[in-house]
Amino acid sequence: MKSKKKYDRVIMFTNGAIGDFLMAILFLDSIKKILPWSEFIIITPRNIKILEELLLAYPKIKAVEINRHNLSGLFFLFIKSVYARTIVFDSVSFGRVYFGVRLISRFFAIFPASRRLAFSYGKNLINSENNKTLFDYKKSIYENIVSLFNKLDFDISFSVPVYNFILDKGAVERNGLEKSSYIVVHPCASNSARSLPVERWRKIIEYIINNFSDMKVAITGSKKDLSFIKDILSVNKDLSSIVNLAGKLSMPELTNIINESNGFVGVDTGISHLAGVLHKKSLIIGNLSNPSWLPFYNKNAIILVNDKNCTCDGKKGGDCFYLLEGKKYYKCMIDIPQEFIYKNIKNILLKD
Secondary structure (H helix, E strand, O other): OHHHHOOOEEEEEOOOOHHHHHHHHHHHHHHOOOOOOOEEEEEEOOOHHHHHHHOOOOOOEEEEEOEOOEOHHHHHHHHHHOOOOEEEEOOOOOOOOOHHHHHHHHHHOOOOOOEEEEEEOOOOOOOHHHOEEEOOOOOOHHHHHHHHHHHHOOOOOOOOOOOOOOOOOOHHHHOOOOOOOEEEEEOOOOOHHHOOOHHHHHHHHHHHHHHOOOOEEEEOOOHHHHHHHHHHHOOOOOHHHEEEOOOOOOHHHHHHHHHOOOOEEEEOOHHHHHHHHOOOOEEEEOOOOOHHHOOOOOOOEEEEOOOOOOOOOOOOOOOOEEEEOOEEEEHHHHOOOHHHHHHHHHHHHHOO
16 A cells, blocks of 8 residues: 555546546546545647636646647656656557657656556557556446556546536526526537438437427537538527527536536537536437447436447447448447437436
8 A cells, every 4th residue: 555655646648539538537536535645647639728627626637738839848747757756648548549659658657666557459468567458448438547557556446436517607597598497419529420410410409399398409519510500400490499509618618508407418529428427317329439438437328329230340440331411420320210319318308
C-alpha cells in the first residue's frame, strides 16, 4: 500500500473526443482518494475549450492542449515533470497511437519511479512487466482503463461513476423548456455512417410529437450539424413542439438540459456518453463497429443494434455499410426496424 502514495502525477493522453475525455475524467476522479497528493492531467490535441467546460466541477484535474501548432504546453509540462514520479497512459481508448504520442509518453515516464501504461491491440496479452494489457473490445473504455491501471497493484472498481457538473437551474427555462416535460434528441455523429438518414429522423420526431402531445422535443447538435438538422425539420408541420438548440449550447448548458429531460435519444457519439455518465434514461441507436464505445454501463440505457447483415469485426472495422443516396450507413443501424425504435422510445418515456 505504501507504493500507492509515491506518485506525484497521473497523465492521460486522449484523442480529444468527448466520450474518451469523459472516461478519463471519471477515472482520475475515482483514483484521487488513493493518490491524494497527485496532480492529474489530461492531454488533448483538440477541443480544449469544450473539454475544459466538462472539467468545471473537477478542480483537481487539468486539461492541456498539445499539438504541432501548440508545443509550448509540452515544454513546460516536461520541465515540471523532471524527477517527478509519474504514471502515464499513452492512450485511454482503442486504436493506433501516433509515434509522437508514444515518444512523448516515454519521456514523461523516463525516471525509474515512473510508470508508462499502454494498451496492446494484438491477439495475445503482453508480458505484464511491460505494463501493457490487451484492449478488450467487449468491455467499456472505462473498464479497460481500470484493468490497465490495476496492473500497478491498485484495486479500482470497474463501476463507472456518475459525472459531476455545476447545476444551472436557469438553463432549461432560458432555452424554452420545462423540467421533465421534454425529450432530448441528438441525431448527429461525427459522420453519416454512425447516424440514420434524414427521413428516418423525421419519422422518429413525428412519432414523439403525435404520441406524447404534452412533451416537447429538444434537438441538440453542434454548429456543423445545423444543415443536417435543418433538413430533418424542413417538412415538419408542428414546429411548436420542437426546440432546435443545435449550435446554441455550451457544454454546461447541454449537461443541465440532458439531466433535467424526461429521456434521451441519440446515436454512437460523445453526447450519448454524456447522457450515459449522467445515468439518464436513454435510447441509443448503436452499431457494432466497436462495442466498447457503447454506453452499456448505463443501466438506464436501451441500446439497439441489428446484427442480421452486420460484418463489423468489433474492433472499429469491417465493411458493414449500405450505400444510400450516396452516403454510407452502418448495416447494423439501418437494419433496426423503425417500429422497434418507436416501441423503445415509448418504453423510456413511460418508465418511472
